[in-house]
Structures are given as C-alpha cells and as structure tokens.
C-alpha cells in the first residue's frame with residue numbers, strides 16, 4: 001500500500017504523539033488507557049511506515065529506543081549486556097515469515113530449524129547477577145541499557161534462589177520476569193479496596209508498582225513470584241551465552257532448573273515451525289487455566305551455533321520472536337449503563353451488554369469504574385463498544401466504536417439513588433458519587449455482607465442471598481437485628497436459590513442450614529473487638545486499622561470516646577482514619593447500634609496484647625493539668641500523655657516539666673509561675689501532642 005509523502009509524514013507524527021502518550025501511561029504511570037495489543041499495533045504501524053519511508057526516521061521516534069526510563073528512588077545500574085526486547089509476530093503467517101528469515105540467515109536451505117517455545121510471562125523483566133553462585137544483584141530492565149538496582153526487593157521473592165545449587169563459578173547473569181500470581185493479585189486489590197486505595201489495573205502493573213516500592217518488607221508481603229529464561233555468562237561474552245559445554249538452549253533451561261532457578265515448566269522443544277504453531281494454538285486457549293498472565297509465546301532458535309550466526313539487529317536478536325496471542329477482545333452493543341450501590345453508599349456505573357462470547361465465556365456485563373471514566377471514554381447507551389477480557393475474569397469496556405448512534409446522548413450519573421431514590425452527592429475531592437441514606441436497602445445489604453464476611457465477623461452461611469431474604473422479609477435492618485433471630489425463624493425461612501436451572505431452585509425451607517447459621521451468629525459474639533470494629537464498616541478503617549484501634553483503646557467505648565487528637569497519637573492511624581472514626585462516633589445512630597450490639601452480648605473488649613511499651617517521645621516529662629480544656633476531658637488528655645510516655649502528676653513541683661492550663665486555672669498556675677515551670681495553654685498543648693505523635 002503506498003501513500004502520499006505528506007500523508008505518511010502526518011500519520012507518523014500522529015502515531016508518535018499517540019505512542020508517547022501511551023508509553024507514559026504504561027511504562028511510567030503504570031496506568032494504561034489502551035490494551036497492550038492496541039499499543040503494539042500502533043507501534044507496528046509506525047515501524048512499518050518508517051521502514052517504507054526511511055527519510056522519516058528520527059532519533060526521537062519511539063521506535064528508536066527500547067523503553068521508558070528509570071524512576072527516582074533506586075540507584076541506576078548499567079546492564080552488563082543490553083537487555084534487548086523481542087520482535088513480535090502476530091498470527092501464523094508472521095511466524096512462518098520469521099522461520100523463513102531464520103533458515104535463510106542460518107543457511108540451512110529447506111531443512112527445519114529446531115526451536116524452543118516458552119510461555120511469555122506478563123510481568124517485569126529483571127536481570128539477576130550471581131557471583132560464584134550467590135545472588136549479588138537484581139536490576140530491572142529500565143531502558144534496556146540501564147535499570148534500577150532492586151536487589152533488596154528481589155531477595156524477598158521466594159522463587160528466586162539466593163544461592164545456586166552445585167558449584168557455579170564466576171559471574172553469571174540470569175534473566176527473567178517478576179510477576180504477580182493471579183490469586184495474589186486478587187488478594188492485593190481486595191486489600192486496597194478495603195483501605196480505600198485505587199485497585200491496580202492488572203497483575204503486570206501491580207508487580208511493577210511493587211518492585212518500585214522502597215520498602216522490602218512491604219514487597220515481601222505482596223506475594224511476587226518470578227520465572228527465569230535466559231543465561232548470560234560473561235566468561236563467554238555474548239547476549240545468548242550459555243553454560244560451559246552447552247550447545248542447545250533447551251539444555252541450558254534444564255541446567256538452570258538443576259541450579260534451582262525457577263523455569264516455567266511448559267516450555268517445549270519443537271522440531272520445526274509447524275510444531276511451534278501447534279504449541280501457540282494450544283496455549284491460546286489453555287493459558288486461562290494458568291495462575292499467571294501470559295500474553296504470548298517466545299520462540300527461540302535452540303542451536304546456539306545457529307544463534308551466533310544469526311546475531312542481532314540494534315534492537316532485537318534475530319534468533320527469537322514473541323508470538324502474541326489473539327486479543328481477547330470483541331465488539332458488542334452497550335445496551336444500558338446501570339449503577340450499583342455499595343456498602344459505603346458509593347454508586348458505581350457498570351455496562352449492560354448484548355451477550356458476547358469471548359475467550360471461553362459469555363459476557364453480558366462489564367465494569368465502568370466511575371462516572372469520570374465513562375465521561376472520558378464518552379460511552380453512550382446504544383454505542384458499539386470494544387470489550388476486553390484482561391488477566392482477571394472481569395471484562396472491561398475499552399472504548400466506543402465511533403460514531404455514536406444517532407440520537408445517543410452523553411451519559412449522566414442519575415440524580416437519585418436507583419434503590420432508595422435519595423439524591424446522590426459527590427465529595428469535592430472524590431470522583432465517587434454516594435447515596436447518603438444510611439437506611440438505603442442496597443447499603444444495608446452490602447453492609448451486612450461485609451459484617452458477615454470472613455475477615456470481619458466470619459458468620460459462615462450468611463451470604464448474599466440469605467441476607468437478601470432476611471431484609472426482604474423484614475427480619476433484619478441492621479447488624480444488631482441478626483442477634484435477635486432465633487433458630488425456629490431461620491429453619492422455617494423460605495428461600496429461593498439463585499441458579500434458575502438447578503434442581504434445587506424451587507422455594508424451600510432453610511431447615512438445618514438455618515440452625516447452623518444461628519450457631520455461627522451466636523459464636524461470632526465472642527469474636528475479638530478488632531473484627532467488630534472492622535465489621536461495623538467505618539469508612540477508611542480496614543482490617544489493619546481496626547486491629548490497631550482495638551489494641552490501643554482496648555474497648556469499643558474507648559475507641560468511640562477518643563478525640564481526634566487522641567486518635568492522632570496512635571501510630572499508624574492517619575488523619576483520614578482518625579476523622580472518619582470521629583465522624584462515626586459522633587453519629588447518634590451508630591452509638592445506639594453499638595449499644596444494642598453490647599446488649600445482645602457481643603464482646604466489646606480487645607483480647608490482643610496491649611501495645612509494647614517502648615519509651616515514648618515524651619518519656620521523662622512530667623505534666624500537671626489544671627483548669628478546663630475545651631477539646632478534651634482531663635482523662636483523655638492524661639491518656640494521650642501517658643501513651644506518649646509522659647507522667648501526669650497531681651500537683652506542681654520543681655520536677656514538673658509543663659503545666660497545662662485550661663480555662664479558669666487557679667492556684668496551680670500561680671505556683672508554676674513562682675517556680676518558673678513552663679506553662680502551656682490548650683492550643684500549645686495540642687500542638688505539642690500532635691508533634692510528639
């Protein structure tokens with residue numbers, strides 16, 4: 001296909017702008033706006049145009065560099081050998097074209113070339129240096145020449161041996177990929193959601209974000225894993241150097257495994273390109289059953305002598321290519337944009353789609369994240385839309401296929417809650433719209449699901465559909481109502497299971513199941529206080545914050561009575577959580593609810609050991625309090641001071657460090673002045689406490 005020179009130049013300019021924009025989103029911000037396939041297609045098109053019009057090639061074209069630049073915070077290290085990327089192959093034809101180039105370059109005529117096919121791990125590339133068998137350094141790929149030194153983080157990944165098995169002498173560089181298994185990814189996003197943080201878009205971004213974290217302790221908890229797939233032994237000095245004596249890459253993989261390195265086990269030697277193609281076809285479907293994301297197959301020439309003959313271009317080795325699996329994308333019609341109401345009242349839009357079969361399952365709904373996302377993509381009801389199944393099973397709407405149908409209008413968040421009709425509101429700093437009606441049935445449903453969940457009160461058997469029935473039949477309106485239920489009520493409760501096709505879908509009595517649920521509810525009364533604090537669903541209070549609050553304040557009463565200043569003095573409790581706890585406690589409805597739970601016999605006391613007593617920041621200081629403080633009671637002030645290690649005395653003496661004088665301070669203030677003891681008014685006192693915390 002030929003184009004006019006002006007057309008080509010304009011298109012090249014547009015492509016470069018688009019690619020730079022997406023590179024930034026992908027490589028630097030870890031927040032891509034388009035799928036990897038779409039990005040690759042843009043790059044592919046640009047490469048093609050530049051190949052056809054060599055005078056358009058410029059040093060600053062995105063095709064002229066390997067990838068992004070390192071981020072501040074880690075030392076930059078030079079790679080001993082450049083970490084080249086691989087050329088891509090889309091479909092069977094491009095694999096055959098690759099094979100033709102290889103056979104021609106290797107001069108083998110019509111004879112078949114032996115390949116090794118490996119699943120391509122969708123993670124973060126790393127280079128590991130071993131010195132005399134010991135892990136000496138780990139570095140990210142960076143721009144291919146210089147990466148970030150992440151040794152401390154790499155060491156926390158259990159799949160990576162700190163010492164190789166056998167006697168491996170000299171310096172060896174091992175290359176591989178750090179990735180986040182799907183289960184760890186799901187767990188991590190769940191925790192982020194609970195903590196009110198935005199979820200990661202996919203495991204690759206989560207792994208990259210984690211490797212860039214400056215705290216190895218945190219990294220070790222994220223569940224990263226790794227696979228290695230290449231050796232660069234400096235003794236023999238080449239990009240594809242292999243262990244001494246090895247002639248085949250397949251032998252190297254076996255050696256690496258023998259050394260204790262993680263090698264993905266599904267790799268396969270192939271006697272020619274036909275076997276490679278069969279392997280790619282098999283895994284295009286089977287990969288969904290793996291516990292990690294793979295976006296293709298790496299095809300490498302097995303014979304190392306042939307590799308040497310082929311060599312590399314400036315960017316790619318000629319002896320390898322990355323086959324990309326067909327996109328798990330499709331187009332369908334966006335029927336309707338509906339909204340879902342969550343536990344905190346957060347209202348989030350989702351797409352109702354004409355059912356479409358994609359990568360093994362029928363999709364009729366997809367997430368739309370938030371109203372801004374819908375506006376940015378300009379999704380309208382009636383649009384043809386591009387749907388993509390990512391690494392996880394929840395599909396997403398990538399974009400509308402323009403133009404919009406005639407008469408389609410920009411979508412608006414409804415003005416009222418679809419469940420209870422209360423007006424929706426949006427906090428100024430948030431993108432989230434909320435239903436603020438605490439009696440909204442949708443909120444009650446989600447709150448109860450959260451209360452009963454495994455990490456909260458752990459009431460087994462009390463799931464979504466049972467809660468729905470209990471609310472519908474007027475038996476439960478809040479947490480406390482659960483403890484009013486009795487076994488007979490639940491045994492006789494008539495429920496209709498959800499699966500419409502199953503035999504068990506006829507309405508039936510709960511029977512024995514109901515009795516078990518009552519036992520579980522009863523058992524939950526003895527849970528530790530931390531579970532209850534988490535379960536009542538105070539905004540921003542995740543599992544960890546709940547445990548911290550329980551440990552510090554010991555009782556529910558203590559938590560609810562703590563002033564914002566006192567909450568501030570607790571390590572790990574930030575201002576947002578402190579304010580949220582206060583807001584919860586100030587709401588009389590919440591206090592009544594807690595009182596009713598207490599009346600039902602729920603444990604309100606922490607069973608965890610109290611915080612270890614280290615010398616606090618105010619250790620050795622003696623305070624005397626006098627007069628009336630407006631923001632806190634004398635008891636609260638005392639507790640805050642003691643938590644910080646200070647002593648609180650009853651009368652002023654020479655040993656007194658500070659006299660805290662509230663309103664109407666009397667003789668103590670005079671005495672302090674006489675003794676030259678420093679006095680603090682309430683404002684100064686609060687500042688001192690906040691500074692010390």
Ligand SMILES: [Zn+2]
Nearest residue numbers: 417420435440
């Ligand atoms: Zn509502």
